[in-house]
Amino acid sequence: MFISGKCNLCNGPIIKINSTQFGQRCIFCRSTPIHRALGLAFADIRGRGALPADAAVYEMSSRGAFFNYLSKQYKNLQYSEYYDDVEPGAYKAGVQCQDVQRLTFGDASFDVVTSTEVFEHVPDDIKGYREVYRVLKPGGHLVFTVPLADTDKTVERAVLKEDGSIEHLLPPEYHGDRIRGSNGVLAFRTYGADIVDRLNSVGFSASIERYNSRKERVSNNAVVIALKG
Ligand SMILES: [Zn+2]
Numbered sequence: 068m069f070i071s072g073k074c075n076l077c078n079g080p081i082i083k084i085n086s087t088q089f090g091q092r093c094i095f096c097r098s099t100p101i102h103r104a105l106g107l108a109f110a111d112i113r114g115r116g117a118l119p120a121d122a123a124v125y126e127m128s129s130r131g132a133f134f135n136y137l138s139k140q141y142k143n144l145q146y147s148e149y150y151d152d153v154e155p156g157a158y159k160a161g162v163q164c165q166d167v168q169r170l171t172f173g174d175a176s177f178d179v180v181t182s183t184e185v186f187e188h189v190p191d192d193i194k195g196y197r198e199v200y201r202v203l204k205p206g207g208h209l210v211f212t213v214p215l216a217d218t219d220k221t222v223e224r225a226v227l228k229e230d231g232s233i234e235h236l237l238p239p240e241y242h243g244d245r246i247r248g249s250n251g252v253l254a255f256r257t258y259g260a261d262i263v264d265r266l267n268s269v270g271f272s273a274s275i276e277r278y279n280s281r282k283e284r285v286s287n288n289a290v291v292i293a294l295k296g
Pocket of ligand 1: 096
């Protein structure tokens with residue numbers, strides 16, 4: 068077994084299990100380069116003094132390598148899942164349900180909000196960004212990943228209509244998740260570099276940061292960082 072790196076989330080060894088971008092896995096926490104790039108982004112923000120150990124953190128999932136890292140680092144951690152059959156704020160199997168388009172948290176509740184590959188699945192992402200802006204404290208950060216195409220403009224793939232039906236503008240693209248299975252979740256859009264403009268339109272100061280680390284096997288992985296100034 069060839070050890071190719073060391074995980075910044077748990078100090079575990081990273082091995083190459085295949086040649087895709089997800090193939091560089093930590094043996095201990097199962098992190099991918101996406102999770103480790105988020106860890107590098109958190110370390111950056113912490114270095115600027117904006118993320119103390121008692122920070123109020125909200126993560127939009129209840130499992131996985133980055134969730135496990137957050138739950139060790141931050142005592143004041145809120146987390147949730149999205150279930151389409153549960154009212155936001157209610158619990159299912161001990162986990163709170165939240166819809167990022169209508170969060171049940173109060174204004175200025177969090178120092179940092181974070182998610183991994185979520186916003187491309189949110190029907191009205193701008194509404195979601197507005198809600199995250201509302202629940203962040205002034206000076207708080209939204210730190211997240213989405214699949215980013217090497218294009219300037221975001222391509223809308225599908226629209227959720229008022230009657231609840233979905234209009235497909237392009238052939239549907241589904242991504243796997245732990246709850247809905249390997250082909251369970253529709254991607255409403257493919258983001259381009261203008262994701263920054265979408266975030267700035269609701270008040271954030273946003274940027275796309277690219278992370279590289281040989282030691283941690285992170286190679287040009289993008290993390291979007293949006294500051295509520
Ligand atoms: Zn790890």
